[in-house]
Amino acid sequence: MRFFLESKKLILLAAAVYIVLRLIFGFGLVSGYIEQITIYVFIVILAATGLNVIYGYTGQFSLGHAAFYGIGAYTSAYLASITGLENVVFFPATILAGGIAAALVAAIIGIPILRLRDDFLGIATLGFGILVRVFFDNSDKISETLGGSRGFTGIARLTNLEIAFFVTVFLLLVTRNLITSRYGLFWRCIKEDETASASVGIDTARMKLMAFVYGCFLAGVAGALYAHLYTFLHPSNFDFLRSIDFLIIVILGGMGNIAGTIYAGLLWVGFIEGLRIVLPANILDLRWVFIPLLLIVLMMWRPYGLMTKRKS
Amino acid sequence: MAVLLEVDNLKKSFGGVQAVGGISFSVRRGETLGIIGPNGAGKTTVFNLITRFYTPDSGDIRLMGSSVTRLPPYKLARLGIGRTFQNLRLFKELTVLENIRSAYLSGHRYSPFAGIFRTRRHLAVEEKAEIKAWVLIDFLGLSGKEHAPAASLPYGEQRRLELARALAIEPKLLLIDEPGAGMNPREIQDLVLTLRDVKEKFGLTIVMIEHQMGLVMNISDRILVMDFGEKIMEGSPAQVKKDRRVIEAYLGEDGST
Numbered sequence: 431m432r433f434f435l436e437s438k439k440l441i442l443l444a445a446a447v448y449i450v451l452r453l454i455f456g457f458g459l460v461s462g463y464i465e466q467i468t469i470y471v472f473i474v475i476l477a478a479t480g481l482n483v484i485y486g487y488t489g490q491f492s493l494g495h496a497a498f499y500g501i502g503a504y505t506s507a508y509l510a511s512i513t514g515l516e517n518v519v520f521f522p523a524t525i526l527a528g529g530i531a532a533a534l535v536a537a538i539i540g541i542p543i544l545r546l547r548d549d550f551l552g553i554a555t556l557g558f559g560i561l562v563r564v565f566f567d568n569s570d571k572i573s574e575t576l577g578g579s580r581g582f583t584g585i586a587r588l589t590n591l592e593i594a595f596f597v598t599v600f601l602l603l604v605t606r607n608l609i610t611s612r613y614g615l616f617w618r619c620i621k622e623d624e625t626a627s628a629s630v631g632i633d634t635a636r637m638k639l640m641a642f643v644y645g646c647f648l649a650g651v652a653g654a655l656y657a658h659l660y661t662f663l664h665p666s667n668f669d670f671l672r673s674i675d676f677l678i679i680v681i682l683g684g685m686g687n688i689a690g691t692i693y694a695g696l697l698w699v700g701f702i703e704g705l706r707i708v709l710p711a712n713i714l715d716l717r718w719v720f721i722p723l724l725l726i727v728l729m730m731w732r733p734y735g736l737m738t739k740r741k742s
Numbered sequence: 743m744a745v746l747l748e749v750d751n752l753k754k755s756f757g758g759v760q761a762v763g764g765i766s767f768s769v770r771r772g773e774t775l776g777i778i779g780p781n782g783a784g785k786t787t788v789f790n791l792i793t794r795f796y797t798p799d800s801g802d803i804r805l806m807g808s809s810v811t812r813l814p815p816y817k818l819a820r821l822g823i824g825r826t827f828q829n830l831r832l833f834k835e836l837t838v839l840e841n842i843r844s845a846y847l848s849g850h851r852y853s854p855f856a857g858i859f860r861t862r863r864h865l866a867v868e869e870k871a872e873i874k875a876w877v878l879i880d881f882l883g884l885s886g887k888e889h890a891p892a893a894s895l896p897y898g899e900q901r902r903l904e905l906a907r908a909l910a911i912e913p914k915l916l917l918i919d920e921p922g923a924g925m926n927p928r929e930i931q932d933l934v935l936t937l938r939d940v941k942e943k944f945g946l947t948i949v950m951i952e953h954q955m956g957l958v959m960n961i962s963d964r965i966l967v968m969d970f971g972e973k974i975m976e977g978s979p980a981q982v983k984k985d986r987r988v989i990e991a992y993l994g995e996d997g998s999t
Binding site: 607631 | 793795814815816819820824825827831832833834835836840843844845847848849851852854856857858859860861864867868871907908910911
């Protein structure tokens with residue numbers, strides 16, 4: 431199919447990365463902890479790419495991305511748990527359900543709030559993120575399984591390197607093709623100038639909603655993978671600070687730059703987890719001194735992201 | 743000649759200040775109508791009302807006989823009303839090619855699925871968009887700048903790019919807001935020629951707001967003069983030049999024109 435032919439180089443590169451990782455994991459060269467972090471990197475990249483579509487490409491400032499990540503995680507884990515279909519065969523279906531649930535919620539709240547711009551949209555999405563967190567905190571009142579503020583425990587561990595890797599690579603290719611199609615072009619036009627976009631016939635409201643729903647779908651899928659990797663969900667995993675993590679990755683990598691998001695995702699997770707290994711336990715909290723310092727230096731050195739040299 | 747656009751008793755006030763007070767006019771297919779008037783006469787407001795960037799307080803706008811007053815801006819563009827802006831509104835970070843392609847593609851669809859999986863339909867539409875863009879680039883003298891970001895072009899070329907982008911929606915009616923603003927007499931000469939060519943080649947109807955009398959008298963079939971949000975007269979360039987009310991409106995504005 432043309433989809434694969436056009437992406438030949440990238441698919442070869444991805445295959446090489448996969449083989450290397452598979453060998454490293456297969457021969458037991460790294461601990462299970464490192465394996466888990468590696469898989470987590472793919473998940474973070476996928477969710478951050480979703481925010482890149484929403485904010486980096488379309489210019490819609492969202493501070494609530496983690497909420498959709500959480501909706502995907504809880505939906506997928508809950509479905510697997512109540513149906514008892516906690517096996518590899520049905521796993522793709524529950525991943526998809528996580529993505530669809532996040533996309534549906536995004537569509538419902540997107541219609542009223544996406545007419546807001548800039549900071550106002552930021553505040554509205556921030557508010558929504560807090561709302562979702564409160565919902566997770568009290569979710570045990572709906573179903574004991576969800577666990578409320580005690581956390582959702584006992585999720586089957588179904589996410590492995592293969593599924594995380596292939597889902598992420600496939601969705602990144604899909605995203606790339608969308609970005610280079612008329613839809614991606616309209617998103618970029620809207621980011622530049624909404625009035626001018628309308629004057630050339632672009633249905634701006636619809637295109638903004640589409641970018642938002644698609645970006646949240648990616649977050650939902652990432653959340654589903656996350657739930658079945660760590661097997662435990664807690665409302666605090668999906669709060670405001672997690673949204674900020676995604677935002678940092680998008681800005682660090684460069685707005686509207688998928689390759690940048692991949693590098694920044696790797697760097698971000700690598701740095702946070704790397705310092706956990708390097709620093710002695712008693713000064714571990716100094717991470718939160720080093721990381722902001724690193725961010726300040728990076729932003730002074732490359733204000734438009736690691737991958738973007740051009741001034742925007 | 744058939745009437746393409748009818749504006750009927752259009753009114754708009756901003757916070758109690760009347761910007762446009764019940765203006766009516768019609769544009770025939772194939773003609774060029776010039777709109778002139780002192781600063782603040784409400785000319786650009788009329789454009790913004792026709793393209794629905796402002797909502798009229800009352801009145802009606804009809805395109806080819808059917809009312810389009812309630813349609814959103816993007817639908818008006820798809821129905822064939824193209825426009826340029828007084829203060830250039832290009833997609834600055836996008837290339838010349840992308841600026842033009844975006845306008846063509848808005849009216850030529852393929853599904854997201856077709857875009858993701860690169861179907862034959864996607865390829866066919868994208869190829870047509872590419873060809874259309876190259877034709878317009880060539881026609882408006884932007885060759886060699888295809889991949890340059892719009893913001894990097896000199897001012898005159900940005901103006902032409904905006905015109906190319908408006909033409910890419912394949913308009914029936916083109917609303918041009920002060921195409922000569924900030925141009926020297928030589929550039930204005932070029933612009934007159936370009937606009938004539940454009941009109942002939944694309945069989946367009948043009949409504950143009952302009953301050954440069956040389957330009958507007960030269961290319962308009964009819965001229966509408968506005969002052970304080972109202973039409974003060976309408977007629978041929980020769981009639982307008984002689985009209986006392988027009989002279990007063992202009993002398994009243996800054997005393998030197």
